[in-house]
């Protein structure tokens with residue numbers, strides 16, 4: 001039996017012995033598995049190198065030892081980070097004879113001064129890994145330390161010292177640490193530091209700790225990022241939020257913002273926060289712990305939302321708004337824009353890139369600190385409080401209604417959706433190849449109904465009433481019949497509840513008259529889709545139909561033209577027939593007979609369609625764009641859309 005087992009075993013088993021078990025020494029593991037330490041080798045990971053070194057300087061500043069940090073991007077993509085803190089210790093390390101503390105810190109994993117909380121109270125650093133990891137992944141790293149009026153330096157390559165730490169001169173007026181490193185291309189390949197991304201990081205650090213001034217310099221010019229800037233924000237997170245939301249309508253004039261020391265809970269640290277609500281975009285929360293961004297949230301976020309939720313419900317009760325009890329955390333996030341930054345002792349993060357805070361204590365501390373202040377704020381600014389409460393109640397009702405609709409839909413045995421009465425649906429059961437034409441007015445719907453291909457083309461006539469609504473806040477939209485019809489016909493929800501997979505049609509085609517009013521309605525609809533159903537545009541489902549403005553007839557010859565210029569050209573050139581050219585201007589789609597409409601605008605073989613797309617080069621700027629599109633003057637909107645040829649891309653389909 002045992003023999004069988006042995007003979008069945010892999011003949012190569014012998015070579016898998018103790019000799020195959022490697023122990024990676026020093027910083028080798030970092031170079032072998034960078035992902036474990038910095039989350040990968042892509043652009044994000046590359047930029048994380050700067051975060052590690054900058055965090056060390058920030059820790060020094062938050063501990064009260066440094067007031068200024070300089071970050072410089074050099075022409076060869078080296079990064080220099082300098083602070084005026086205490087300077088990394090350079091004296092011989094008691095446990096490693098012959099090595100300075102500096103060398104131990106930079107060449108050993110888990111060497112650091114932040115384990116005990118003696119040298120730092122609330123630091124972002126805690127693993128003793130950051131600086132050594134950056135060193136391991138840099139083909140060149142030079143660290144200068146100014147301490148006791150002397151300047152010291154040590155150089156490294158790929159984590160290996162090129163010599164001992166040396167005194168290189170006097171530094172009578174200086175103190176602090178300067179780290180210059182160049183990321184190793186063997187690890188990061190073609191990825192390069194992006195000035196804009198670094199600037200954003202640097203700036204957010206200055207907002208997070210108002211006790212520091214950060215100077216930025218870049219020898220790389222990307223055409224948009226300033227080459228030099230100095231950041232110091234005494235207003236902290238309130239200013240940060242105001243900048244993020246600049247130009248956006250908000251429910252409170254001043255955000256609910258504050259800063260509370262945890263001393264009153266007998267704990268070290270504090271929390272800073274700022275929050276406001278807006279009808280014009282989806283909400284977000286950016287959280288930080290000890291100035292380290294925590295994009296996946298964690299206990300501090302949970303504590304924060306808990307305080308806000310309990311506060312708003314209690315306020316609702318006080319003003320006898322019974323519906324306030326229905327508000328949930330999910331509702332808070334719709335339109336709620338929040339920044340939360342806590343400083344705590346010995347934080348526990350998930351992973352070395354510290355994406356999520358796990359310290360249980362943080363939830364209790366943050367909730368306790370924010371709650372009282374929120375109650376006071378709501379009581380003192382009743383105008384903002386009322387507006388926010390009304391908004392949140394609407395969101396809660398909307399959510400409940402949707403859930404109920406889903407449940408009733410599930411209950412009906414025939415899985416048929418509730419569709420608006422005026423929808424002229426197509427017969428195809430599969431979404432592929434189907435089209436929904438949104439047409440202006442009922443009369444246009446008449447010819448379109450005859451012109452369509454009933455197997456795959458559906459129609460939804462919308463009345464002019466929609467105009468008034470599209471300028472309104474999204475909370476009002478939910479209550480509007482036309483918008484509800486549109487959502488039901490498409491089979492989707494608005495805003496954060498939009499799911500592109502639910503879409504009932506492949507193409508959504510806006511078909512309005514070829515005049516100014518038509519263009520106006522089209523631009524309003526585009527704005528609506530942009531703000532409420534953005535993925536519908538991103539995934540290429542939204543189109544504009546291009547109905548003609550004129551029909552020219554000369555005997556048996558007949559053509560359609562889109563605009564005046566083309567009409568003049570054709571009149572001069574002639575149609576090839578005899579006699580007078582008859583010109584008919586279509587005042588509206590409703591005037592076209594079904595055949596004309598079919599040939600020019602609806603038949604996939606002969607029509608022209610424009611696909612609506614958004615040029616998202618400037619990612620973060622979309623907020624501005626929404627404001628511009630949502631602004632009060634419709635002419636501006638249409639001009640904007642027309643001028644930005646990039647916004648609509650022509651396509652014959």
Ligand SMILES: Nc1ncnc2c1ncn2[C@@H]1O[C@H](COP(=O)(O)OP(=O)(O)OP(=O)(O)O)[C@@H](O)[C@H]1O
Nearest residue numbers: 056088112113114125126127128129130131132177
């Ligand atoms: N700019 C600096 N000024 C003073 N001391 C520093 C500076 N940078 C690093 N140090 C010292 O070096 C130690 C190691 O830094 P390193 O970034 O490797 O780990 P850490 O910050 O302790 O933890 P983490 O791995 O979470 O970043 C720090 O704990 C600190 O004592």
Ligand SMILES: [Mg+2]
Nearest residue numbers: 056125130131
């Ligand atoms: Mg660190």
Ligand SMILES: [Mg+2]
Nearest residue numbers: 105128129132
């Ligand atoms: Mg280290």
